[in-house]
Amino acid sequence: xxxxxxxxxxxxxxxxxxxxxxxxxGDVRLLGIAQEPPGGADRGLxxxxxxVSDALDTRQLLEAARLLEHRHGRIHRLVGILEPxxxxxxxxxxxxxxxxxxxxxxxxxxxxxxxxxxxRRHGLPCARHRTIRSWADAEDFVxxxxxxxxxxxxxxxxxxxxxxxxxLDDLRGAxxxxxxxxxxxxxxxxxxxxxxxxxxxxxxxxxxxxxSASRYYPTPLEVMETPWIQWVVVLPRVIDGPDFADxxxxxxxxxxxxxxxxxxxxxxxxxxxxxxxxxxxxxxxxPGANIVRMNSFAHDVxxxxxxxxxxxxxxxxxxxxxxxxxxxxxxxxxxxxxxxxVRGVDRANEQLGHLVVxxxxxxxxxxxxxxxxGDGYVIVRxxxxxxxxxxxxxxxxxxxxxxx
Numbered sequence: 001x002x003x004x005x006x007x008x009x010x011x012x013x014x015x016x017x018x019x020x021x022x023x024x025x026g027d028v029r030l031l032g033i034a035q036e037p038p039g040g041a042d043r044g045l046x047x048x049x050x051x052v053s054d055a056l057d058t059r060q061l062l063e064a065a066r067l068l069e070h071r072h073g074r075i076h077r078l079v080g081i082l083e084p085x086x087x088x089x090x091x092x093x094x095x096x097x098x099x100x101x102x103x104x105x106x107x108x109x110x111x112x113x114x115x116x117x118x119x120r121r122h123g124l125p126c127a128r129h130r131t132i133r134s135w136a137d138a139e140d141f142v143x144x145x146x147x148x149x150x151x152x153x154x155x156x157x158x159x160x161x162x163x164x165x166x167x168l169d170d171l172r173g174a175x176x177x178x179x180x181x182x183x184x185x186x187x188x189x190x191x192x193x194x195x196x197x198x199x200x201x202x203x204x205x206x207x208x209x210x211x212s213a214s215r216y217y218p219t220p221l222e223v224m225e226t227p228w229i230q231w232v233v234v235l236p237r238v239i240d241g242p243d244f245a246d247x248x249x250x251x252x253x254x255x256x257x258x259x260x261x262x263x264x265x266x267x268x269x270x271x272x273x274x275x276x277x278x279x280x281x282x283x284x285x286x287p288g289a290n291i292v293r294m295n296s297f298a299h300d301v302x303x304x305x306x307x308x309x310x311x312x313x314x315x316x317x318x319x320x321x322x323x324x325x326x327x328x329x330x331x332x333x334x335x336x337x338x339x340x341x342v343r344g345v346d347r348a349n350e351q352l353g354h355l356v357v358x359x360x361x362x363x364x365x366x367x368x369x370x371x372x373x374g375d376g377y378v379i380v381r382x383x384x385x386x387x388x389x390x391x392x393x394x395x396x397x398x399x400x401x402x403x404x
Contacts, residue, residue: 002028002312004029006079007061008081009085011042017293018304022079022312023045032046032050033051065096077312087106087110100262101263108259109258109265112152121257122257124254124257127150130187142171149171149190151178151186151187151189152187192278194271195271197216199213200265200266201252202318206256208252209319210318212291214294218231227372230395232395232396234327237298237324258282258284263310266282266285266286290328294327324381325381329396330377331374331377337368338365338403339366339368342376342401343400355388362376
């Protein structure tokens with residue numbers, strides 16, 4: 001029996017889907033480390049669970065993993081999906097001799113400035129950037145790239161704590177909010193103009209086995225800046241043609257340049273107005289925004305299990321046929337407080353119910369979510385990408401969430 005430890009600080013549904021996938025593999029005893037144990041139907045998910053006060057603390061993770069090893073024997077794999085814990089997991093692996101991504105590789109993906117330096121060293125296009133430790137650094141970068149620019153934490157995740165900077169006053173305010181200093185630098189990047197998309201990969205033994213592309217409408221930064229926008233992600237059905245060939249090659253080169261041996265990556269990239277490409281950033285983890293779930297619907301395959309097979313078994317069961325285009329509309333609205341009404345659901349269902357494969361509607365009485373994913377979503381699929389795009393437009397124009 002192989003002992004696999006899954007680290008999930010909190011029992012979020014999106015996280016536990018990956019834990020369940022690991023537990024479903026053959027000859028696996030699923031062990032856990034968490035700050036908060038799962039409840040309900042997942043109460044017995046782990047054969048054994050060690051709780052810690054801080055799941056981002058390497059020392060606490062190491063002590064918990066050693067306790068599980070003492071109870072059950074050698075640990076086969078130590079895994080988790082959250083970006084902020086990837087370096088710590090790698091450090092524990094090294095300390096205990098567990099196979100998996102090294103601390104050096106994990107840190108290269110986590111530190112966005114080092115990541116871009118390495119990508120550029122391999123000749124891969126990405127946004128010009130500068131590590132900001134002082135106001136002088138910031139002024140110098142503005143002189144180089146101009147305004148607007150983007151400011152974010154050096155080890156950020158997605159678009160959290162990310163600002164579009166349009167003036168020097170904006171820049172001062174954002175640097176203050178980030179507490180930028182020599183000890184805690186921030187990352188400034190040129191503002192890329194064009195279409196923003198994502199590219200996902202599954203890699204086993206250093207070879208990229210699967211790729212997938214999706215597009216955001218509008219961009220994630222715009223979504224963060226305007227929390228009432230109902231936004232969408234679309235996975236086109238056909239991605240093996242010329243429209244994505246250059247981006248696929250870029251994603252594969254990026255994975256190899258950063259040294260990932262086995263795992264899933266999520267790369268945000270831009271197609272500029274002149275048709276050139278630039279990498280925004282790439283993370284050594286599964287994507288958010290329901291993209292793993294959407295890929296399951298696009299290929300009629302359990303992609304959570306595909307991730308688990310890669311990181312636990314060093315295996316890939318594909319190739320998988322991409323049978324459908326898939327779209328996910330995230331439901332949000334203007335206002336604060338609690339959800340008091342969700343309008344237009346019946347009308348949207350009359351028009352699109354035959355396309356819907358999964359939905360989670362905002363629950364009346366629940367506090368408005370502070371997540372960019374909002375208070376609910378609707379996922380649709382169809383063999384025709386244009387049908388899915390039109391369905392996305394109908395959903396975001398028809399369903400309205402009200403708060404009070």
